[in-house]
Amino acid sequence: xxxxxVQWFRKLFGGETSSSVAKDRLRLVLLSDHLALAPDVxxxxxxxxxxxxxxxxxxxxxxxxxxxxxxxxxxxMLASIPILAMRAREPQPEPAADAAEACSSxxxxxxxxxxxxxxxxxxxxxxxxxxxxxKASGASQTAPAQ
Amino acid sequence: xxxxxxxxxxxEAAPLPEAPQAPAAQADxxxxxxxxxxxxxxxxxxxxxxxxxANVGIALAARGARxxxxxxxxxxxxxxxxxxxxxxxxxxxxxVLEGRAELDxxxxxxxxxxxxxxxxxxxxxxxxxxxxxxxxALIERLREAYDYVIVDSPAGIEMGFxxxxxxxxxxxxxxxxxxxxxxDVDRVVGLLGNRVxxxxxxxxxxxALVRKGKMLSVDDVNSILRLPLLGVLGDAPxxxxxxxxxxPVALDENAPIGAAYRAIAARIAGEDxxxxxxxxxxxxxxxxxxxxxxxxx
Numbered sequence: 001x002x003x004x005x006v007q008w009f010r011k012l013f014g015g016e017t018s019s020s021v022a023k024d025r026l027r028l029v030l031l032s033d034h035l036a037l038a039p040d041v042x043x044x045x046x047x048x049x050x051x052x053x054x055x056x057x058x059x060x061x062x063x064x065x066x067x068x069x070x071x072x073x074x075x076x077m078l079a080s081i082p083i084l085a086m087r088a089r090e091p092q093p094e095p096a097a098d099a100a101e102a103c104s105s106x107x108x109x110x111x112x113x114x115x116x117x118x119x120x121x122x123x124x125x126x127x128x129x130x131x132x133x134x135k136a137s138g139a140s141q142t143a144p145a146q
Numbered sequence: 147x148x149x150x151x152x153x154x155x156x157x158e159a160a161p162l163p164e165a166p167q168a169p170a171a172q173a174d175x176x177x178x179x180x181x182x183x184x185x186x187x188x189x190x191x192x193x194x195x196x197x198x199x200a201n202v203g204i205a206l207a208a209r210g211a212r213x214x215x216x217x218x219x220x221x222x223x224x225x226x227x228x229x230x231x232x233x234x235x236x237x238x239x240x241x242v243l244e245g246r247a248e249l250d251x252x253x254x255x256x257x258x259x260x261x262x263x264x265x266x267x268x269x270x271x272x273x274x275x276x277x278x279x280x281x282x283a284l285i286e287r288l289r290e291a292y293d294y295v296i297v298d299s300p301a302g303i304e305m306g307f308x309x310x311x312x313x314x315x316x317x318x319x320x321x322x323x324x325x326x327x328x329x330d331v332d333r334v335v336g337l338l339g340n341r342v343x344x345x346x347x348x349x350x351x352x353x354a355l356v357r358k359g360k361m362l363s364v365d366d367v368n369s370i371l372r373l374p375l376l377g378v379l380g381d382a383p384x385x386x387x388x389x390x391x392x393x394p395v396a397l398d399e400n401a402p403i404g405a406a407y408r409a410i411a412a413r414i415a416g417e418d419x420x421x422x423x424x425x426x427x428x429x430x431x432x433x434x435x436x437x438x439x440x441x442x443x
Contacts, residue, residue, distance in 0.1 A: 017358070017359025017360065018359065018360055019356070019359045019360060019361055019362050019363070019366060020359065022325050022362050022366075023362060023366045023369070023370070025325060026325050026328050026329065026370050027370060029325075029329060030328075030329060030332050030370060033329070033332065033333065037336065
């Protein structure tokens with residue numbers, strides 16, 4: 001009871017305790033350590049990303065890169081994948097084929113989500129949407145159109 | 147597990163020092179189950195590995211188990227000093243591994259708890275002088291005659307650490323509530339791999355600081371490490387006093403920290419001791435009042 005009151009007052013007067021700062025810093029640095037120690041996982045992630053994206057556009061695999069950046073609030077994954085051209089649109093698929101396609105793409109997504117270093121990472125690496133999009137489109141401008 | 151056992155068997159034939167059966171094997175005529183090999187490690191230095199090894203070891207022995215402690219911190223021998231056995235060291239680990247001494251002669255038997263033995267580290271040698279396979283073979287042999295073989299690992303993750311963990315299939319990782327210690331334990335746990343059964347001891351907790359938010363709590367530490375918790379030890383002056391005297395605090399019936407070490411020993415032995423709690427240190431009224439009005443946390 002007393003503890004709860006103390007907690008409540010602490011919240012009221014604000015201010016982060018040094019132990020919670022320590023905990024947050026540790027969480028981040030360990031995630032970054034785990035990523036650095038798992039090059040095979042990163043490579044598998046890069047391959048899977050390329051596989052998925054290649055279904056829609058032609059990409060420059062040799063110049064693609066997946067990296068991680070330490071940000072203040074977390075760790076962000078940056079995928080730089082130059083796009084060479086759009087894939088030719090396939091003729092309108094049959095309804096059955098369409099369902100199969102949807103199914104297989106769902107599988108790919110789940111594989112991507114399963115790739116987390118040591119199973120310990122949480123929700124980091126979800127932020128860099130903007131940057132990724134900008135990079136990708138920049139690359140596509142310089143790439144020769146088909 | 148299986149591959150490790152195979153590896154241990156295959157080195158048996160190779161550079162095994164010629165030493166006679168340990169005294170226990172002669173006394174015991176009936177077939178024994180294999181003893182347990184436990185390494186105490188942490189990555190970071192100065193978190194209490196040696197103190198933990200000494201006290202957990204002597205507490206297990208005081209329960210009647212036959213325990214050998216091996217100081218694997220070659221070049222920085224200290225376990226003998228913490229146990230108060232420094233004046234009785236004649237031969238050390240490398241003397242045994244290199245055939246200059248019989249295992250029997252190198253094992254120092256404790257006089258307070260006669261089921262405890264110590265194999266000291268070499269003081270005048272380096273960690274790289276130790277052959278991993280030979281240590282592994284020695285531990286295998288000791289397991290035939292003793293209930294527990296507990297290895298005090300050096301700090302770091304280099305050769306000395308690798309030698310220390312080679313023969314163990316259980317590990318006690320000692321962590322203090324500091325960022326550097328937690329990070330190093332995480333690394334060490336990664337290196338221990340799935341082969342080793344790892345348990346955590348959180349050492350030097352100061353409940354008053356934890357309550358004020360000035361120190362990581364046991365839950366904070368273990369929300370990051372996510373290891374089975376074997377014990378929680380307070381930052382107790384009794385440990386310092388006991389170490390000064392070379393009298394392991396685990397034998398002190400009056401010290402709360404001694405009881406905490408004995409509880410760890412009981413858990414290792416498989417006893418269902420209640421979940422380890424943070425040491426009790428009730429907050430005073432002034433402390434509670436003070437914490438309401440801030441200050442550096």
